[in-house]
Amino acid sequence: MAKRPPTIPDSELDVLKVLWERGQATVREALETLKAAGREWSYATVATLLDRLETKGLVESDRKELAFVYRPTISSQEVRRRRVTSLVDKLYEGEPGLLVLHLLKSHPLDPGQAMEVREILDQMAGAKPKKKG
């Protein structure tokens, strides 16, 4: 059985974001970046979070000089995909369209985005369903 993907609590997500931004970081570098972003954590807290992420297989590390350097092994795309899928399954009957409708009704798009949406819809209408390449 495929074991289902590990959950990513908010605190770990914040740390992951740092790794996505910078590509990689030591505990201390992550700590500094987080501090600049307003997260007042201790060194050990960040270390623990990176450790838990590694246990879950979402980052990997190797020793570089003195300290370990951590790199994400999961993309922000993938994390987004998982969160969205989970939201849609839990609150939108598994229908992404319902979520789109909800979003459009409650949050007007700015014109640039509206344009993009139209383009996507046009393509969708024109395109035969997928087919890679």
Add this chain to the structure above:
Amino acid sequence: MAKRPPTIPDSELDVLKVLWERGQATVREALETLKAAGREWSYATVATLLDRLETKGLVESDRKELAFVYRPTISSQEVRRRRVTSLVDKLYEGEPGLLVLHLLKSHPLDPGQAMEVREILDQMAGAKPKKKG
């Protein structure tokens, strides 16, 4: 300071859904509905979840004959709104438009929904921002 809204774990969400569907329910009624939906919980589990929901102020109850009857005090709309806002804040830079774009790119809409989306966009374009009119 406004204390931030209580979190709603998945198990509690499942119970809330039952209350939304039925309007209200006793523990046993909720249990039966959940069982029909495939959730194999004990009576006590459902009672605990309703209790926690009540503590969080998301349902209220009053005694009816023998048993307590529970009613939701939060709408599914509101729960959706909260979850979506939180997702957008955490993974889409607070930009609902980005989420819309993402959804459209990764999940083609069916034609009916595409139509609806176009209509909403048209309205949005036609309406001058602000000003009742």
Add this chain to the structure above:
DNA sequence: CCCATCCTAAGACAAGTGTCTCAGAACGTC
């Protein structure tokens, strides 16, 4: 009256999260 039944109240307990403390190893410097 006594028992079976259904309900609530209380809380046990493991796993996951959020955050930190502390002991000790490796490093650079005088």
Add this chain to the structure above:
DNA sequence: GACGTTCTGAGACACTTGTCTTAGGATGGG
């Protein structure tokens, strides 16, 4: 080669989530 700095490793500790047990009050049939 003793010192302070920086890192890792181990784990503490409280709170939340997921799920259940157990004890005891109210109710209704015989």
